[in-house]
Amino acid sequence: MLIAPEQFFAFLAAALLITASPGPDNLMVLGVGMSRGRRQGMVFGLGCALGCLSHTVLAALGVSALIKASPLAFGGLKLAGGLYLVWLGIGALRSRGGARVDGSALPDESLRKLFAKGLFANSINPKVVLFFLSFLPQFVVAERGAVSWQTAQLGLIFTAQACLLFGLLGYFSGTVGGWLNRRPRAGLWLDRVAGTIFVGLGVRLIVAR
Secondary structure, eight states, rough: OOHHHHHHHHHHHHHHHHHOOOHHHHHHHHHHHHOOOHHHHHHHHHHHHHHHHHHHHHHHHHHHHHHHHHHHHHHHHHHHHHHHHHHHHHHTTTTTOOOOOOOOOOOOOOOOHHHHHHHHHHTHHHHHHHHHHGGGGOOOOOOOOHHHHHHHHHHHHHHHHHHHHHHHHTTTTTHHHHHHHHHHHHHHHHHHHHHHHHHHEEEEEHOOO
């Protein structure tokens, strides 16, 4: 059973805006691309994006287990996730912007090593695990059943759009990185958009019963 179209489009829109907002992953992709070249930036970005797959598996298993154990526990997870997203959103809204891309020279590394570095860095990041456990369940409709499969589909969608965006960032790294460095307020407004999304999603999750 595939997720409903409204689930897909609502999730995709939120995921695209969140992924495009300045953060450690995309700024690292831009930095690698600016200092090492397009191909290296794209490979590193692909590794970062595919690291999301491990978090997808954990989220799918965790959410499914909670649903089977106790619907009340699942409600608690969604409430905690909503509060966490509101907290992230407030942090983004209070951001002063000023994100800069570091394009300084990096030591020579093979494409395989760059891919592995991006994959490993994202896979072991506890903040990304927490984000997935907070973000994905919002778009799961428990009444439709197959909760783990719904969660897995959402995680795959997130990974796919991250691959696309990070690949584009790596390819256009010089142009995008230079543009961001010349316009520090652009990062500020992207943070504002992402913060508004986080707060809105979190509040919706908290009040929805």
